[in-house]
Amino acid sequence: MxxxxxxxxxxxxxxxxxxxxxxxxxxxxxxxxxxxxxxxxxxxxxxxxxxxxxxxxxGGNLPLPLKEMIVFTVSARNGARYCSACHAQSVLSLDKALAFEDLQALLQPESGDHLPPYYAHVVEFAMKVVENPNDLDDADFGKLMDEGFSREEICEVIAVIDMAMMFNIYTSSLRLDLDPQYRAIL
Incomplete structure (x- = not known):
């Protein structure tokens, strides 16, 4: 239907x-x-x-490729086919150092080793937020701050995660068809 x-x-x-x-x-x-x-x-x-x-x-201070990586990983984690495909394409068009295979590898357990540390720490943080935001502790924030993120930028990371969740619910509930230029990753 x-x-x-x-x-x-x-x-x-x-x-x-x-x-x-x-x-x-x-x-x-x-x-x-x-x-x-x-x-x-x-x-x-x-x-x-x-x-x-x-x-x-x-808007904000974080670079668009990082935001797109956050949306991609959150969407893939949630099984949101449309959003993961859309944002995989965006990540790859914005960060030429990454390949489709890198994103596929990211979907495997213990895959953070395939990402530059800058991405890996944010992806780890995002996955913890998606799992249960109430489980975040000061050490989670400390890891990002050690990587050079300010408190304001961490709030921006959380806002990107929240936006991704909203779109995941919308696109998955409707089972949106992929746009022709998107390559399914899930």
Missing amino acids: QRYTLTEYESASDEVRKVYSDFMATTGATEVPVWLKSLGHSASLARAYWQRAKGTLF
Whole structure:
């Protein structure tokens, strides 16, 4: 059963077209992705989801490749097929030192050894947050601070994790089809 409808740019309301156009201008995309078109029936939802993603991914101090790696790992951990595929592609386009096989290896137990320490510590932290944020202790924060992250940047890491969880729930519940340019990793 198809759980969603897509609103194409041409048939969207003027307000939704503004959201679509802002997405494409901000990301450099030439097409509106499935996740956003699935929200196109409601200008307020499309705007809210896009503003959340835009503010979290394109604002703040952390570099975009790190944020994309966080979203990828959280999404893969949650089994979110759409988000893991989308953000795997983003990670690979932003960090040419990584290959698709590196991301596949990351999905295996004890795979942190395949990542540069900068990524590995954040991925470890993110997995602990996803598992149970109440289990975080000062040592978890200390590891990131030892890696050079400020308290403000750690809050930003948590905000990225939280945004990923929101999108994981949305895209997985609807079983969104992958955009043609995404390569399934799960």
